[in-house]
Amino acid sequence: MGNDKDKLVLIDGNSIINRAFYALPPLTSSNGLHTNAVLGFTTMLLKVLEEEKPSHVLVAFDAGKVTFRHEGYSEYKGGRQKTPPELSEQFPLLKELLQAFSISQFELAGYEADDIIGTMAKLAAEQGKSAIVVSGDKDMLQLATDEVSVLITRKGVSEVERFTPASIGEKYGLTPAQIIDLKGLMGDASDNIPGVPGVGEKTALKLLHEYGTVENVLQHVEEIKGKLRENIETNQDNARMSKQLATIYREVPLEFSIEDVAWKGYESATLAAAFRKLEFKNLSERLNLGAADEAMEAESAETASHYEVVRVEEAGWGVLTEAFPVAEAVLVDSVGDNPHQSEGIGITIVAGAKCYVVPYALLSDKEAKPLVAWLEDAGAPKISYDLHRVELILARSGITLRGQSFDVQLAAYLLDPTEADPSLHGLLQRYKLAPILPDEAVYGKGAKFRLPSGEELAKHLAAKAEAVRRLQPHLAEQLEELGMHRLYYELEQPLSIVLAGMEKQGITVNADALRELGAEFQRRLEETTEAIYASAGFEFNIGSTRQLGEVLFERLGLPVLKKTKTGYSTDAEVLEKLEPHHEIVRLILHYRQLSKLQSTYIEGLLKEIRPETGKIHTFYRQTIAATGRLSSQFPNLQNIPIRMEEGRQIRKAFVPSEPDWTILAADYSQIELRVLAHISGDDGLKEAFLKEMDIHTKTAMDVFGVQADQVDANMRRQAKAVNFGIVYGISDWGLSQNLNITRGEAAEFIEQYFLAFPGVRRYMTDIVERARNDGYVTTLLERRRYLPEIRHSNFNLRSFAERTAMNTPIQGTAADIIKLAMMHMNEALIERELRSRMLLQVHDELVFEVPADEVELMKKLVPEVMGSALKLDVPLLAEVSFGSNWYEAK
DNA sequence: GCTATCACG
DNA sequence: ACGTACGTGATAGCA
Numbered sequence: 001m002g003n004d005k006d007k008l009v010l011i012d013g014n015s016i017i018n019r020a021f022y023a024l025p026p027l028t029s030s031n032g033l034h035t036n037a038v039l040g041f042t043t044m045l046l047k048v049l050e051e052e053k054p055s056h057v058l059v060a061f062d063a064g065k066v067t068f069r070h071e072g073y074s075e076y077k078g079g080r081q082k083t084p085p086e087l088s089e090q091f092p093l094l095k096e097l098l099q100a101f102s103i104s105q106f107e108l109a110g111y112e113a114d115d116i117i118g119t120m121a122k123l124a125a126e127q128g129k130s131a132i133v134v135s136g137d138k139d140m141l142q143l144a145t146d147e148v149s150v151l152i153t154r155k156g157v158s159e160v161e162r163f164t165p166a167s168i169g170e171k172y173g174l175t176p177a178q179i180i181d182l183k184g185l186m187g188d189a190s191d192n193i194p195g196v197p198g199v200g201e202k203t204a205l206k207l208l209h210e211y212g213t214v215e216n217v218l219q220h221v222e223e224i225k226g227k228l229r230e231n232i233e234t235n236q237d238n239a240r241m242s243k244q245l246a247t248i249y250r251e252v253p254l255e256f257s258i259e260d261v262a263w264k265g266y267e268s269a270t271l272a273a274a275f276r277k278l279e280f281k282n283l284s285e286r287l288n289l290g291a292a293d294e295a296m297e298a299e300s301a302e303t304a305s306h307y308e309v310v311r312v313e314e315a316g317w318g319v320l321t322e323a324f325p326v327a328e329a330v331l332v333d334s335v336g337d338n339p340h341q342s343e344g345i346g347i348t349i350v351a352g353a354k355c356y357v358v359p360y361a362l363l364s365d366k367e368a369k370p371l372v373a374w375l376e377d378a379g380a381p382k383i384s385y386d387l388h389r390v391e392l393i394l395a396r397s398g399i400t401l402r403g404q405s406f407d408v409q410l411a412a413y414l415l416d417p418t419e420a421d422p423s424l425h426g427l428l429q430r431y432k433l434a435p436i437l438p439d440e441a442v443y444g445k446g447a448k449f450r451l452p453s454g455e456e457l458a459k460h461l462a463a464k465a466e467a468v469r470r471l472q473p474h475l476a477e478q479l480e481e482l483g484m485h486r487l488y489y490e491l492e493q494p495l496s497i498v499l500a501g502m503e504k505q506g507i508t509v510n511a512d513a514l515r516e517l518g519a520e521f522q523r524r525l526e527e528t529t530e531a532i533y534a535s536a537g538f539e540f541n542i543g544s545t546r547q548l549g550e551v552l553f554e555r556l557g558l559p560v561l562k563k564t565k566t567g568y569s570t571d572a573e574v575l576e577k578l579e580p581h582h583e584i585v586r587l588i589l590h591y592r593q594l595s596k597l598q599s600t601y602i603e604g605l606l607k608e609i610r611p612e613t614g615k616i617h618t619f620y621r622q623t624i625a626a627t628g629r630l631s632s633q634f635p636n637l638q639n640i641p642i643r644m645e646e647g648r649q650i651r652k653a654f655v656p657s658e659p660d661w662t663i664l665a666a667d668y669s670q671i672e673l674r675v676l677a678h679i680s681g682d683d684g685l686k687e688a689f690l691k692e693m694d695i696h697t698k699t700a701m702d703v704f705g706v707q708a709d710q711v712d713a714n715m716r717r718q719a720k721a722v723n724f725g726i727v728y729g730i731s732d733w734g735l736s737q738n739l740n741i742t743r744g745e746a747a748e749f750i751e752q753y754f755l756a757f758p759g760v761r762r763y764m765t766d767i768v769e770r771a772r773n774d775g776y777v778t779t780l781l782e783r784r785r786y787l788p789e790i791r792h793s794n795f796n797l798r799s800f801a802e803r804t805a806m807n808t809p810i811q812g813t814a815a816d817i818i819k820l821a822m823m824h825m826n827e828a829l830i831e832r833e834l835r836s837r838m839l840l841q842v843h844d845e846l847v848f849e850v851p852a853d854e855v856e857l858m859k860k861l862v863p864e865v866m867g868s869a870l871k872l873d874v875p876l877l878a879e880v881s882f883g884s885n886w887y888e889a890k
Numbered sequence: 891g892c893t894a895t896c897a898c899g
Numbered sequence: 900a901c902g903t904a905c906g907t908g909a910t911a912g913c914a
Contacts, residue, residue: 446891544912545894564894571895596896600909627906629899636908639898647897672899725904734904795901807905811899815906843899843906 008124008258009054010117012135013061013105017041017094019136020157021087026797028788029279034086038093042283044134044157045101052132057263059098060116061091063107069245084793093278100274104261111252114140118248121148123258134160139183139246141168144176173209184214184243193245194238198231214243279429307350309462311454312358317367320358323351324374329383329472331465332390334360335449338634339392340503340617345451346458347371348465355462359454363397372399381405383472385424385464388496388622395504408468410492411475413623414484417785422623424467431474436463487781487816492622495819498826498838499620499630506615507637507839507847508657510885511606517649518602521594528591535584542591545570556582593646601641601650608635615657620841627808628783628815630841638842640886654886656849664836664855664882665889666862667845668818670695671876672727675813678872679780682759689874696720702756703749722749726760727810729803764806771805779812780870781820817876818844821869828865834858847886855882 020040027036049057098105106116117133117140124131125147133140133150136157144150144165151160165176174182185204187195199207207224211217217224218239221232232239272289275281310319329350336342344360362368374380375394380403384390387407394401412419412427419430425438442460443449451457479488533539536556540547549568552558558581562569572592578585608616618637620630632638640654641647656663668674673695677685688698700711700719711719718739725735736746754761768790771777776786785808790801818841825838825846836854840847846866850858859880866878883889 541912543910546912566893569894592896596910599911600897604909621907625906629906631907633908636898639896639908641897643898667899728903728905731902731904733902738904796903799901800903803904811905814899845899 006056006124006127006129007052007054008056008058008120008129008131008261009048009052010120010131010133011045011048011057011059012113012117012133012137012140013041013059013094014113015136016044016134016153016157017087017090019153020044021090023157026086026789026792026794029277033093033278034090035093035278035280037087037090038097038278039280039283040157041094042097042280044153044160045103046283046287048132048134048151048160054132054263056129056258056261057103058117058120058261059103059105060113060120061105061107062112063109068110068249069112086792086794097274097278100270101266102270103263103266106254106256108252108254111249115249115252116254118143118250119252119254120258120261122250123254124148127258129258139179139188139248142176142179142246142248144168172205174205178208178212180243180246181208181212181214183246184239185217187238187242188246193242194235195242196231196235196239198228203228214239306353307462307466308354309458310354310356311458312356313362313454317365317370320349320356320371320374323349323354323356324370324380327351327374327380327382329465329469330375331385331461331468332360332393333461333464334389334393335443335451339389339619340396340634342393344393344397346461347375348461350462350465350469355465357458357461363399376400376402378402383408383468385409385468387493388500388620391497391500392503392619395500404493404497406472406476407493407496408471408475409623410496411479411488412471414488414492414783415475415478415482417623417628417783418626424464424471427471428467431471433467433470433474436460436467482784483782484784487783491781491816491819491823495823496622498822499622501826502838502840503617503619505837505839506610506613506617506657507849508614508655509605509609509616510653510655511609511614513653514602514606514650517653518598518606521598521602525591525594525598528587528594532584532587532591535582535587542588543595548588552578552582552585556584558582558585593644597641597647597650601647604635605650605653618840625815626785627811628779628819629811629843630815630819637840648887651887652885655884658849658851660852662850662852662855662882662884663886663889664848664850664858664862664880665845665886666848666866666878666880667842668814668866669877669879671814671817671844672810673723674872674874674876675780675810675817676727676760676763677874679809679813680757680759680763681873682757682763684757685760686874692875692877696723699723699753699756703752705752718749722753725750726753727807729806730764731799731803767809768802768805771801777805777808779809779816781813781816783812783816785812814844817870818846818866821866821878822846824865824869825862828861832857832861847889850882 017037021037024036024040026034027039029035095105107113108116114135114137121131121133121143125145131148133143133148135150136153138152140150140152141163144163146165150163152163153160168174168176168179182204183193183195185196185199185207186201187193207217211220217232218236221229224232268289271287272284275284275289312319327349331348333345334342335345344363346360347358347363349356358371363371376399382403383406384404385407386409387401387404391401408427409422412422423438425436428435437460442452442456479485529542532542536551540551542548546567548570552570553560553568558578560568561574561577572589575585575589605616610617616635616637618632619634620632622630624631641650654663673685674689677689684702688695696716696719697708697711699722700715701708703719703722704715721735721738725738728734730750732743732747732750735749736743739746767777771787771790775788776784778784787801787805789797790805792798792801822838822841829836829838834854836848836850836858838846838848846862848858848862859882863878863880867876869876881889
């Protein structure tokens with residue numbers, strides 16, 4: 001009867017989904033559902049289907065809570081933690097997905113998945129079919145026969161180990177049947193199976209190699225010596241019962257036959273839909289479902305919204321005349337990440353039922369004049385995507401973009417700043433609108449990047465531009481609904497224009513000064529390298545952490561204090577502790593410092609200086625940081641060295657762009673702690689700032705209970721760390737690490753702090769509570785950050801979310817404030833017709849270049865504007881300084 | 891492409 | 900008991 005090609009795959013659903021849940025990082029779909037366990041399960045499933053090519057597949061689940069095992073032993077599985085909600089909500093998802101795979105599933109009240117599988121495996125063997133059992137549970141090994149092999153997952157679910165009677169014999173020296181005896185002796189803590197106390201795998205194996213079965217061990221117990229014998233004798237019943245509990249029952253009354261679980265493959269469209277719902281993009285691509293599915297969907301979106309693609313190069317420039325008056329959205333696509341260098345691809349205008357596509361290169365044509373005029377027309381409103389970038393790209397073609405009315409990327413960032421995929425394709429998915437092809441699918445990625453033919457390209461550009469139009473009303477409505485209307489229209493969107501202005505302006509950097517400094521670094525780098533080789537007695541690549549680790553910890557035998565995922569840790573924290581052990585450590589620290597300066601700051605910055613102007617143009621990203629801060633790229637000008645004198649010299653190269661001008665820098669004093677004083681309303685903290693006390697000294701007085709004159713430098717240093725800790729979302733462990741003190745001491749500092757500033761304690765408790773209730777936290781200007789993991793059952797993830805809940809309103813409100821200050825500064829400069837220019841923002845600092853005759857005015861104006869950016873219950877103080885370069889402005 | 895490291899606020 | 904301070908970006912080494 002059995003066809004000899006028949007092969008059954010029997011999967012222990014509960015076991016695999018559990019393994020997957022704990023093996024994969026938490027993942028949520030855009031609607032907040034946890035999907036990591038389903039993803040892990042599916043990865044494993046696809047692998048098994050691919051490799052085994054089964055004719056029959058069954059996934060078995062445990063049903064309910066009580067099984068026949070409880071009848072004899074009520075504590076069975078008693079010690080097990082209850083299933084976390086993040087996992088239980090994934091069971092229905094998995095069952096639905098299995099349906100999409102057309103795979104049979106089964107559960108039966110009173111029985112566990114392994115009993116169902118054991119019964120099926122037995123049936124299969126009786127019918128001469130082979131079977132593969134898949135589980136994370138080694139108990140299953142008892143089912144192995146010549147016809148039944150068992151796959152046990154390891155390292156999560158990505159890899160499996162295949163067991164046959166032979167390999168079980170090799171690995172354990174046991175027959176499959178003896179696996180039950182093994183469990184009987186060892187027990188299983190996770191199932192609350194007792195076994196024999198004091199008997200682990202090693203002892204159990206030794207006993208079984210000698211006596212074969214639990215029963216035989218019990219019979220010959222008098223031959224065993226000492227404590228072990230005592231344990232076995234007093235636990236005879238436990239051992240017998242444990243063996244019984246571990247035995248898989250193979251007579252489950254199944255109402256179906258093997259033929260009912262035949263598997264003939266899945267239907268692509270159904271599976272594609274299921275993957276889309278779960279947002280399993282990679283899997284979809286892997287199975288080549290993605291392309292077909294999305295092309296189909298994209299097609300239908302195009303027909304559904306009835307737009308026509310007009311290629312201006314074919315239809316002629318004249319067609320644009322009818323477009324401008326009714327134009328709604330414009331898309332400027334480009335190649336490359338750096339907008340100061342990227343090449344434009346095309347400009348697409350959506351107007352009514354038509355999308356007009358203009359290849360970017362045609363922008364320099366004479367006939368493009370009306371298009372340029374439209375782009376520069378402040379009276380022509382433009383909805384777009386990443387307006388900030390567009391403005392920079394157009395600027396390089398001599399075009400000043402005006403009439404910016406809405407940016408879907410920026411709006412989407414405000415609505416959820418942590419969402420990873422900012423692409424139009426991703427946004428459509430998030431807002432459940434008809435999809436378009438992702439850029440990757442059209443352009444390819446990495447080395448395979450290429451622009452498609454005019455026709456195909458035009459179609460894609462049109463689809464993107466039209467997607468912008470479709471997204472806009474949804475986003476605008478959401479902003480309104482969440483009370484983020486003003487944040488968007490009055491702050492972020494106009495700020496993007498100010499940022500573009502700063503970036504276009506750029507900052508002059510003296511290349512010769514950098515090169516000179518670099519030559520000095522180079523000399524010392526070579527010196528240090530020689531010294532390191534001499535100290536080690538041989539040469540190696542100091543920059544390779546792997547080689548360095550071998551040298552320090554294997555050849556020189558230094559103590560290993562910390563490990564990374566891949567080997568020894570050699571970071572500065574470790575090296576500082578190793579300094580007294582060997583002179584080489586100090587040299588390596590010095591080498592590290594120098595090579596960082598040389599590669600990132602000397603060579604890195606030199607590469608970014610435009611030879612024509614001597615300037616560096618950074619690119620501020622407004623849609624990256626989860627807290628609302630800006631970030632800076634190509635190069636990053638927000639991390640120019642300052643803390644160490646050697647690195648600080650780099651700042652001498654940042655100079656004014658015109659002779660006799662001055663660099664003026666102004667930074668907020670303690671802005672985050674002032675924000676904390678305001679939002680917590682703590683009286684003591686507020687008073688400290690109202691009196692303009694030194695906040696770290698004040699904290700030291702309260703934490704150590706001393707007078708101001710008794711605060712020494714060390715106490716102040718520790719108090720400063722406490723203040724940092726408070727802002728970061730305090731934890732005793734974090735503080736103890738930072739200060740190199742015990743956790744208990746750190747906890748004591750924190751307690752003293754909270755006693756002195758009870759309002760701050762109240763804020764910390766309240767904000768976490770609010771985040772738990774609302775699922776998000778906000779800043780003073782209603783900037784929002786969602787924290788789904790604050791309700792997670794995993795301690796680490798939850799704690800992280802709690803610290804984030806404490807920190808984000810503080811860091812985010814500080815970001816709100818300096819953004820306001822930038823807007824007001826920009827207005828003030830224009831209004832007063834000043835020539836001074838705002839060049840850089842470094843989170844709590846603004847850098848300007850100022851002509852000599854404006855220095856006195858700016859020294860007053862800048863701190864005034866910064867200090868009054870937002871009215872708080874405590875004063876906002878900005879300190880100003882200036883000099884002939886950024887180094888001098890300190 | 892990923893990991894470890896280190897620069898800044 | 901659990902094991903991390905909050906937020907970024909650039910570089911070199913290595914697979």
